[in-house]
Amino acid sequence: MLSDEQKRVLDLLLDGELSDSERAVVLEDLESDPEAIDWLAGRAMMHVNLHRAIQRRGIEAEAKSTLKLTKSARRTRRTRTRTTRPARLSRRMGIGMSIAATLVAMFILFVVSRPPADQTFATLEQTRAALWESGDLSTADGSRLAQGTLRLAEGLATVRFDSGAEVVLEAPATLTLVDAMNCTLTRGTAVSDIPDSALGFRIKTPSADVVDYGTIFAVSVDEGTGGTHTQVIEGRVQVEDANSDEVVELTTGQHNTVGETFGEAADDAGYEHKTFAVEPAYLEPGWVMLEPTKDAYTGRVPGHNSEVMLLVKKGMEGGHRIAYIGFDLEDINQKRIEEAELRLHFAPTGFGLASLVPDATFSVYGMVGDDADWDESILHQRRFPGDPKVIHVGSFTVPQGVQKGPFSVRTEALSKFLRDHKTSQISFRVMRDTVESNIGGLVHGFASRRHPVLPPPTLVVRTDEASK
């Protein structure tokens, strides 16, 4: 049972009447005294209720007094200027008035932060050397933005939310706008500058929630793993693990990474932010990169050819181009392949109109049987020789208007095809499934193994052993 002296000291704690040293001692004693904590909780509730009750009485008394005064003034037809009343009221704007003020502020904020889906709450303020992939928002400078997704392939783009938060996207990046205080980053890097008006601005990623408390900070997301790297340039943020209750707070100069594990805050002078953009996961130990031994495309059209690109098209009235790529897996233990990815680097071909081809789906097929025995001379033929048997191993989509950048297939079907193939000679067929919407549509293309600058088609595989 608590002594009256203990209770008196806890009252002083609630009244703010303890010195710093006394307060520290009391808090330390409280740690191991659940009964005292419970008593303190009850007393704190009484304090709050007392504040309300006494202030309400004061306001009621004031109202009565004002009413009397007004009546008196009317009777005597005298005009009085009262200068003390507002001052007293403002002093008195403690709990009672502030509750009302808080509710009003909450309503205003509620409306600001939760606009209907068809209303805008941000502006695409500035872009630099920006190249966009398909998204459902306008990408013209100055566009007003509602809920939707921005996909930046190259360059920088600045989004200013109506809350005051400014987010600079660094390509390649994918940002989904939720409302004036929330967005989701699933790929790439966002550098945010958050003023006081946007305190609590939140960037969600697949692995973390990054909440800002007035600062400049950078967040990068690894598209493959969802891993999140956060660095505070100035100020403070809170990083919450999306899959557990773990939270870490980062201050100026600190950084952490959330991935398979939840990283601690690290201090590192001169630290260079890790954006995940330059080191693909497959270069980690266990992955092997293979370049093609041969590649070609069929369906040549006089005057519309390329010696360094593999052209791909599905026309309304013919003019199809289909690409073929061969790899030799002799140095790989095919049966032990666990993951595989075929990566193609697209570039403009200079043929056809992009506006006549919607978002284009491409399918990749593995060629089964002995059809791997072909050579690049098919480049000069309209059709691949014979009627090869194929198996679908994956698809990808190139958004309308996008003509460059890496696109890839990484599926279990691809891994299985490689494991099950009877020889080390592997061939793929790459076709566009999407037909042009009118004659004269874009001819897509990706770099062949003869391209002088761009990466060739690349097969990357991971086995449960590095190599034979």
Next chain:
Amino acid sequence: MTDPSELRAREALTRLWIEAEPSVRAFVFTSISSFADAEDVVQKTALTVTRRFDEYDPSRSFQAWAIWLAKSRVIDHYRVSGRQKLRMSSALMDSLAESLIARQAEQSARAAALEQCIEKLPDKSKRLLKLKYEEDASAKEIAQVMGSTAASVRVMLHKVRNLLADCISLELAGENQC
């Protein structure tokens, strides 16, 4: 025109906040000694609750969620002010929150009983409470007004609260002898 679902969400937020606000306020005022600072933190908590309301899981206690957000704001306050040594530990704040949450059910009854009990206090005690809770005066300031000493005022306040606490218990038990 306001979207019906937004209107419902706004109504739900208002109702939940009004119910939880005394506990949130008690939590913050216990954790932060300065009245003005505590009031500021309560406001920030309210705004955080509003901004993050779509994250609230209705199957769980709103009061507990709001206090959890308040805890972060309290920690922020001490960090920004550079007075972290005077902050309650995280475990202590959690224990305090638990006790406050457990009191939620009887909160409105206690508040109503308190109103009755204040009426029964002598005028001198009412004046003391008025100075303390309406004018937010310190013990020293009250002492100057009442012609007493700060130490006496602290003792008087403690006794008046004890009287009120006893009275509330009796009111709730239906045996008001106060």
